[in-house]
Amino acid sequence: MILPLLLSPLLFILAIIHFNWVLGGSFGFEASLQTTENGKRVLNPKTLDSAIVGLGLFAFGFFYLFKSDLIQTDLFPNLFVFGGWLIPIIFLLRQWVSLNMLDFLKRSR
Numbered sequence: 001m002i003l004p005l006l007l008s009p010l011l012f013i014l015a016i017i018h019f020n021w022v023l024g025g026s027f028g029f030e031a032s033l034q035t036t037e038n039g040k041r042v043l044n045p046k047t048l049d050s051a052i053v054g055l056g057l058f059a060f061g062f063f064y065l066f067k068s069d070l071i072q073t074d075l076f077p078n079l080f081v082f083g084g085w086l087i088p089i090i091f092l093l094r095q096w097v098s099l100n101m102l103d104f105l106k107r108s109r
Helices: 002-022 047-067 077-101
Strands: none
Touching: 002 047, 047 077
């Protein structure tokens, strides 16, 4: 399984970036925040928000690490079917919300 091997390190890197923000780092923070045409931030995330997202990304990374069969487990076999759909749905919903916040979908109609 090649895709889980690509997704797992990517999600771990994103989790590390979020934990960097929790600890006060600023690497990529300003560039990652969406702004309106006026330059006003759409979201102002708190430290707890970054910690929750970092934990979620870390869990998703482990999910794909288990899915790649690098780590063998027979725990919760239905979790792999459910998680295999849930994680992409979460990312699609996040993108849809982001586009709505920037009025992209409203302007393209």
